[in-house]
Amino acid sequence: MSVKIRFLGGAQEIGRNAIEIDHDNSSLLLDYGASFNSTVDFAMPVQIKKLKGIICSHAHLDHTAGFPLIYSSSLAPPLFINSTTLDLTNLLIQDFIKISKNKLQFDSTVLPLINEKARIIEDHSEFHIDDFFVKVVSAGHIPGSWVTFIEVGGKKILYTGDINVYDSFLLKGAEKINEDVDLMICESTYACLNHIPRARLIEELVNRSLEVLDNGGNVLIPSFSVGRSQEIACMFTKNNVDYPIYMDGMARTASEIILNHPESVRDYSLLKESLSKVKIINGKKDRKEALEEPSVIISPAGMLKGGAATYYISRIIKEPKNAVFFVGYLAKDTPGREMLEKRIFQSEKGQEPVKSDLDWFGISSHADMKGLIDYIRAINPEKLVLIHGEPFRMLEMSKIVEQELGLDCILPNNGEEIQV
Ligand SMILES: [Zn+2]
Ligand SMILES: [Zn+2]
Known part of the structure; x- marks a missing residue:
């Protein structure tokens, strides 16, 4: 059975991350966010009844604001999350609902539904969701943030979520996962840009x-x-x-x-x-x-x-x-x-x-270009997908990655499906 990945948001843009991994007619969702420009735009619709679970990489609303849309449904699957991210997600979604002043199709009564479906996972855990084998390690981005590794149908996929590779006073830089990765889905907020030390x-x-x-x-x-x-x-x-x-x-x-x-x-x-x-x-x-x-x-x-x-x-x-x-x-x-x-x-x-x-003072919680390249080099995947970035910079970065690391680099569009 083939493994397919659908990008429901966050491709060719910074915001509303949502990635569906599909195998044998069941699927797993990584994040489900919204983007906040002049309007609030949620990730594209997902077939809830096919979902075996949702994994939340971290609490930022560009990764979580769409959860209420899913958890309003009685068919909603378990949410795999650590306790820090769950508490912060409650805080941020509550605030999002409050400042949206009744302009959303849900209200704060959805929060208990999200919490009921939460399955608390500790960092460095390995666990199964149906046929999907999952490992999570710290991403160094904000407290609770994860890098997620998934193995299904003989394919190995790594999703960075948002990462910072440098140590800060609060967090250690992103951890690496020691696996042969077929496909790495990497954020690229700072593609082709380097931070001042x-x-x-x-x-x-x-x-x-x-x-x-x-x-x-x-x-x-x-x-x-x-x-x-x-x-x-x-x-x-x-x-x-x-x-x-x-x-x-x-x-x-x-x-x-x-x-x-x-x-x-x-x-x-x-x-x-x-x-x-x-x-x-x-x-x-x-x-x-x-x-x-x-x-x-x-x-x-x-x-x-x-x-x-x-x-x-x-x-x-x-x-x-x-x-x-x-x-x-x-x-x-x-x-x-x-x-x-x-x-x-x-x-x-x-x-x-x-x-x-x-x-x-541009103190960032995202990896810069040098950090991203170092992290990709350490993971050394077969193929790389760049998301969560400015389109023209991701294009530039994909050329550099192909030349310097000899990697196939894919820049999907929202709504696009790729085969692993
Ligand atoms: Zn973030
Ligand atoms: Zn983000």
């Missing part, structure tokens, strides 16, 4: 923050809730920054969840120490207090698309002694990107000029 970025960010703090200013760090906010807190502890660090918005609950899962991080005592020093903001009074003394405020949203950071932003950018330091990916047409490029913040009140210091 992490240590240099961290040093610069700490020094620039200290300059602002020593001059009596506030540093606002708009940050993703899951992973990045905790990483930044650890960074200040590791570098002995002796100023108050505040945390606001959803980063607070994400921190609690990660603290509840010591197995999901690299250095639990560092995380615990860092988060115990962090002052958690509860309400207006705390927010005012945070701005009344030299301090660092870590708060989502990372791209300033809503979130608690929007409370601080107008107040921070008014004063030259303050700073806004972005620490993550800034997508086109987001308030964060606009602010960085034009030094203007577009608020409800109109355009506000940025008088404070402003900069971007």
